[in-house]
Amino acid sequence: MAGTVIDHGIRLEREGGTPALSISAKKNSVLTSHGRPPWYGEAGQRICDAFVISVAGSIPTVIILSQDSFYKYHTEEELALAHANLLDFDHPDALDMPMFAACLADLKACKQSNIPIYSFSEHQRLEETKYLYGATVIIAEGIMALVDPALRALYDLKVFVQCDSDLMLARRIKRDVKERGRSVDGILDQYLRYVKPSYDNFVRPTAAYADLIVPGSNNDIAIELLCTHVREKLQERASRFRQKIAIPHLYLPSSSGASTPDSTIEELGLHVLPQTNQIQGIFTILRDKDTNRQDFIFFTDRLATLLVEHALQFLPYAPKNVVTPVQAEYQGQVQDAKNVCGVIIMRSGGALERGFRRVINDVPIGSLLVQSDFTSGDPLLLQVMLPKYVRLRHLAEETWVFLLDAQIGTAAAAFMAIRVLLDHGVKEEHIIFIAFLVARTGGISVLKNAFPKVQIVCGAVDESMREGWMDGYKGEGNPDGRGRAVWLMQPGMGQIGAYLDIYFTSPNFPILTDVQVIATTFEMDMGFRTVYILF
Amino acid sequence: MASSQPPRAPVAPPQPANADNTNLAHLNPLPQSVFTLPQTAQLEALYTIIRDKETSRGDFLFYSDRIIRLLVEEGLNHLPVVSRTIETPTGAKYEGVGFLGKICGVSILRAGEAMEAGLREVCRSVRIGKILIQRDEETAQPKLFYSKFPPDIASRYVLLLDPMLATGGSAIKAVEVIKENGVPEERIIFINLISAPEGLKTFTSRYPAVKVITGWIDQGLNEKAYIIPGLGDFGERRYCT
Numbered sequence: 001m002a003g004t005v006i007d008h009g010i011r012l013e014r015e016g017g018t019p020a021l022s023i024s025a026k027k028n029s030v031l032t033s034h035g036r037p038p039w040y041g042e043a044g045q046r047i048c049d050a051f052v053i054s055v056a057g058s059i060p061t062v063i064i065l066s067q068d069s070f071y072k073y074h075t076e077e078e079l080a081l082a083h084a085n086l087l088d089f090d091h092p093d094a095l096d097m098p099m100f101a102a103c104l105a106d107l108k109a110c111k112q113s114n115i116p117i118y119s120f121s122e123h124q125r126l127e128e129t130k131y132l133y134g135a136t137v138i139i140a141e142g143i144m145a146l147v148d149p150a151l152r153a154l155y156d157l158k159v160f161v162q163c164d165s166d167l168m169l170a171r172r173i174k175r176d177v178k179e180r181g182r183s184v185d186g187i188l189d190q191y192l193r194y195v196k197p198s199y200d201n202f203v204r205p206t207a208a209y210a211d212l213i214v215p216g217s218n219n220d221i222a223i224e225l226l227c228t229h230v231r232e233k234l235q236e237r238a239s240r241f242r243q244k245i246a247i248p249h250l251y252l253p254s255s256s257g258a259s260t261p262d263s264t265i266e267e268l269g270l271h272v273l274p275q276t277n278q279i280q281g282i283f284t285i286l287r288d289k290d291t292n293r294q295d296f297i298f299f300t301d302r303l304a305t306l307l308v309e310h311a312l313q314f315l316p317y318a319p320k321n322v323v324t325p326v327q328a329e330y331q332g333q334v335q336d337a338k339n340v341c342g343v344i345i346m347r348s349g350g351a352l353e354r355g356f357r358r359v360i361n362d363v364p365i366g367s368l369l370v371q372s373d374f375t376s377g378d379p380l381l382l383q384v385m386l387p388k389y390v391r392l393r394h395l396a397e398e399t400w401v402f403l404l405d406a407q408i409g410t411a412a413a414a415f416m417a418i419r420v421l422l423d424h425g426v427k428e429e430h431i432i433f434i435a436f437l438v439a440r441t442g443g444i445s446v447l448k449n450a451f452p453k454v455q456i457v458c459g460a461v462d463e464s465m466r467e468g469w470m471d472g473y474k475g476e477g478n479p480d481g482r483g484r485a486v487w488l489m490q491p492g493m494g495q496i497g498a499y500l501d502i503y504f505t506s507p508n509f510p511i512l513t514d515v516q517v518i519a520t521t522f523e524m525d526m527g528f529r530t531v532y533i534l535f
Numbered sequence: 536m537a538s539s540q541p542p543r544a545p546v547a548p549p550q551p552a553n554a555d556n557t558n559l560a561h562l563n564p565l566p567q568s569v570f571t572l573p574q575t576a577q578l579e580a581l582y583t584i585i586r587d588k589e590t591s592r593g594d595f596l597f598y599s600d601r602i603i604r605l606l607v608e609e610g611l612n613h614l615p616v617v618s619r620t621i622e623t624p625t626g627a628k629y630e631g632v633g634f635l636g637k638i639c640g641v642s643i644l645r646a647g648e649a650m651e652a653g654l655r656e657v658c659r660s661v662r663i664g665k666i667l668i669q670r671d672e673e674t675a676q677p678k679l680f681y682s683k684f685p686p687d688i689a690s691r692y693v694l695l696l697d698p699m700l701a702t703g704g705s706a707i708k709a710v711e712v713i714k715e716n717g718v719p720e721e722r723i724i725f726i727n728l729i730s731a732p733e734g735l736k737t738f739t740s741r742y743p744a745v746k747v748i749t750g751w752i753d754q755g756l757n758e759k760a761y762i763i764p765g766l767g768d769f770g771e772r773r774y775c776t
Contacts, residue, residue: 276612277632284631288621298659309605313549317576322587325767331553332583333576361597
């Protein structure tokens with residue numbers, strides 16, 4: 001059951017042979033069928049590049065990068081020519097190949113890229129750019145994709161699709177009339193003047209560089225071969241590491257080489273809120289299974305406010321002199337971080353949002369949706385919605401990010417979120433992680449080893465993690481209704497972690513498989529009190 | 536052996552406030568009943584904003600509210616707790632604590648009212664009493680004009696709210712009124728944002744058992760009894776009158 005390439009519609013196939021899921025993909029888009037599994041190792045380093053092929057695929061988290069986006073910016077004269085159909089768009093020089101290669105190289109290195117947007121009706125590169133991030137597979141697509149040697153060097157697999165030229169012309173007329181608002185005369189003129197010679201001179205010769213030449217029709221077998229190859233390559237790169245980090249002392253040697261059972265709070269370098277009467281009282285209420293929802297919300301807000309206040313001390317401060325209304329001079333200080341933003345790890349990190357907003361005025365907040373895989377329990381990155389300060393690399397380098405999550409247990413989601421921020425160019429020492437609870441013997445020690453400069457602020461530290469079993473249900477991706485192992489913190493505060501887990505895996509809630517469903521969840525989430533709706 | 540492990544990256548100490556501005560530089564030693572917030576750069580940055588005469592009203596509200604919340608949280612820590620064992624959703628037993636004792640707020644009008652919102656964010660549906668004290672033009676002494684308290688105030692802990700402690704005159708009068716309503720000194724917690732050393736000394740020597748939570752101790756008073764450097768008239772800046 002291979003995916004089939006039909007125009008630009010790409011059929012996605014789920015592992016395990018379940019019915020294929022059809023998504024019609026646009027150019028320069030990110031396709032996800034089931035989220036993005038870890039692309040880094042226990043030490044936090046990136047262990048694999050994205051896999052770059054140059055035509056088609058059918059695996060989770062695919063970015064399609066189209067050559068069409070990289071037409072050069074036109075001057076006034078060129079623009080006039082273009083509107084008269086007199087500009088040669090089918091010559092390699094019409095494309096900004098260095099920019100194409102730079103964007104592809106960034107994406108391949110798992111960084112974000114803000115690619116240009118080209119308007120075919122205006123014949124011009126637009127002001128805005130499109131943000132792309134998080135590919136497991138990148139498909140670079142376009143007739144000139146194999147022309148430039150710098151681009152060729154980046155591809156892992158080069159595919160040339162050979163097609164009958166009558167068929168190509170027919171498709172071209174259909175497309176340009178319908179999608180690009182051109183006249184048939186103009187199209188034909190352009191075809192004979194530029195397209196055809198260009199194909200003969202530039203495109204067809206590049207077939208020699210291809211690893212695989214696929215026929216443009218009746219290509220089921222070729223695509224099956226292609227898919228098998230890509231799947232094999234991805235399997236080689238797969239990283240299953242949640243088990244390892246959840247109970248680290250069983251798997252990872254301690255720094256001294258001795259078989260130490262686990263780390264103390266001091267060694268972990270955690271910043272725990274002073275355990276005052278009020279903090280202890282708040283935690284008692286939050287941990288109590290009989291606490292009603294209203295109280296739970298009120299006290300999570302209160303605790304979140306205190307945590308964020310405590311965390312702010314790790315921002316930089318600089319001297320500032322002011323004059324008070326009684327005309328006295330005061331040598332004070334001012335917070336000196338250039339950009340500050342928050343990133344919530346959905347779902348349960350949403351519980352910290354209100355406290356965060358109470359403390360930092362008008363702060364941009366983004367979110368990452370990380371969910372456990374139903375079978376392996378590995379974290380999957382399902383949705384990335386980051387503030388501008390992180391999306392744009394030159395801003396990210398000067399941005400301080402508060403990562404918000406209810407608890408750090410196995411630390412798998414925290415690990416993934418920190419990796420996402422580092423990929424974007426945020427400095428490790430500019431990341432401050434805020435959580436209600438941290439499990440001392442859980443993944444925290446691996447997290448601290450991997451990212452020692454990340455400051456972690458928490459309300460309390462729980463002793464241990466216990467392996468539990470969450471009942472499965474029959475459904476897509478889990479036809480046998482298998483349950484899966486979960487890690488529970490002891491004593492824990494259940495509600496935030498487990499209640500949400502139950503919510504998201506209950507039969508009443510659709511599994512988050514395609515982009516549509518994720519989008520709806522986020523609309524709910526934007527409504528401020530999300531997490532509470534979810535209880 | 537945990538002790539044989541090489542030390543990990545040390546926990547970065549919080550950045551301190553300017554030494555010249557700290558509480559101990561202005562009042563040393565602190566009276567035993569006085570408690571302050573940790574003197575970090577972060578807290579000083581908040582105070583720098585609200586002290587600055589160029590600060591907009593919106594920022595003044597936002598940042599003074601943040602300090603007030605921290606002060607109320609600190610004040611609540613002086614209330615007693617009892618041990619309480621509960622069961623968590625994962626089925627584990629947890630030895631926690633429960634809050635003990637009822638509280639009420641009493642604000643000294645008008646500026647004290649500005650602290651009520653911060654109190655309510657931390658304590659839902661808390662009862663709040665009010666006291667209006669003004670200077671008597673003839674005697675130049677603080678005089679009680681109005682007071683209204685919850686009927687059972689005598690059985691409650693009282694959080695007395697007034698943002699500025701300058702000479703201490705009105706706070707002393709307010710405590711006197713609250714005591715007349717049957718609340719012992721030990722159950723009164725006085726919360727303010729900025730205090731002058733002179734006023735603190737007068738107040739604590741008069742009522743040594745009343746706990747004072749103050750955000751920052753300033754240099755002192757000028758000839759008009761304004762706190763220096765202070766932040767001007769809190770009520771005026773808050774209510775824009």
